[in-house]
Amino acid sequence: MTLAVTGATGRLGGRVARRLAAAAYPLRLLVRDPGRAPRLPGAEAAVADYGDPAALREALAGAGTVFMVSAAESPDRVDRHRAFIDAAAAAGVRHLVYTSFVGASPDATFTLARDHAATEEHLRASGLTFTILRDNLYADFLPLMVGEDGVIRGPGGDGRAAVVAQDDIADASVAVLRDPATHGGATYDLTGPEALSFAEMAATMSAESGNPVRYESETLAQAYASRARYGAPEWQVQAWVSTYTAVAAGELAAVSPAVPRLTGRPATPFAEVLRGARPQR
Template structure:
């Protein structure tokens, strides 16, 4: 297991999320000092008995936080784990504010959670925003490491719907992804990679490096539906959507959420998320978890697929 230096404080943004909380437990297990930043609505991860994580300070920050508040939150930190914001527009501005705060606070190293396919002309809206953030970070004197991640396994389970046509009922995985393939990844794999980077005794080893964090196989969504069917014990089929159909299905979501989802699916169709990377194996010392293994390990994460009505 990776061990942490007692004189290094790491700050984890998004510590109340699925990724941040998993990373917090790993840093705690390694004996690391950490400051957990949580949103005003979230709660920091705690031990099974309800006790706080050892050597962990919790700081609540509002969603509209500015550089001044973050500079105080980052004070004394050696490294910052920066997760991207969810809301668009304005996401890149918040990322830049966090990077400015890291500079002002004297942080040495920023580990940023980016997207596979990040680039100025990326198909995915999130990947375009991530590229702008990466470029801004590269323009500072900070050491940086980019973790470009693929779609999470769990995201695929959230695209499954129960549909009824008269007396006919079916369960369908719907996405505007055509016949593309995706090397989806587990939150645990990303957390293990981040732990290896943040707690490395030689932090320069990862400075200026971009890692691609993917699952061990690239599945078509037809194959994803087969895997989900086996786990859930019910027939699930994949039904490709048009962009217009996807917009109609997500009419209750914000425009930014819909754009992120649809454009990520379009990136799958274009083959952007089909490449399998060895970086999880190299950094975590084990193979990445397949979708099938993740489903077996985390039944509560996809319990909605077993219910009579998925949506």
């Protein structure tokens, strides 16, 4: 049956879609803008938004397995996730693979991990067969946390995070999607091969880029004050700050064997992620 992939215009969904297309899987790419859908062999585009249950049911009809990339951060994110899961169940989807976050729980320090916990709860009650992939922080995005002055600032203290490469997440996801029955009901933590402090991440970025990067730990008051200039809503600022406090609390430090077990190769070290992301000259 057709395999449906959401987020195909994004970094993670796009990686997964390209891998599946290369393996000749029949794909349906759920997108909001068909003009942005990647042109892949054996793939068709279907227009649907997480907030449109009728369009979702139509787009998911006939799909046996669905790769559900979590929706963009927003105050109504959980409602949108629930609507998608309900539409998948109504459309007769057999298996849903959901991208969650490490440590997802109602009382997680990272506020957005609470959204994932609520989504997981709804998925488990939906009657769908499912697999949950709980991603750690994306190693690929860590350079974006560096300010223009070469400093990473946040209340992360000496905490550690087992940051994971998006290519590793994509490879693990494809392993599940190619044989979903083997992974029914499973929850996998997808992490890198080691847990790093922000100071160690900064040192690695310095070594790989040739530009000095350092980490400066902030107090909570300093963290909120330094982000006030962006004019972001309160929920968004809390999410930014709690990314660091979750690391400080040790909630992202555990290293999981899931990536090697699913992909058959070691997880990618942070330094190698940076080398892969370095622009070619």
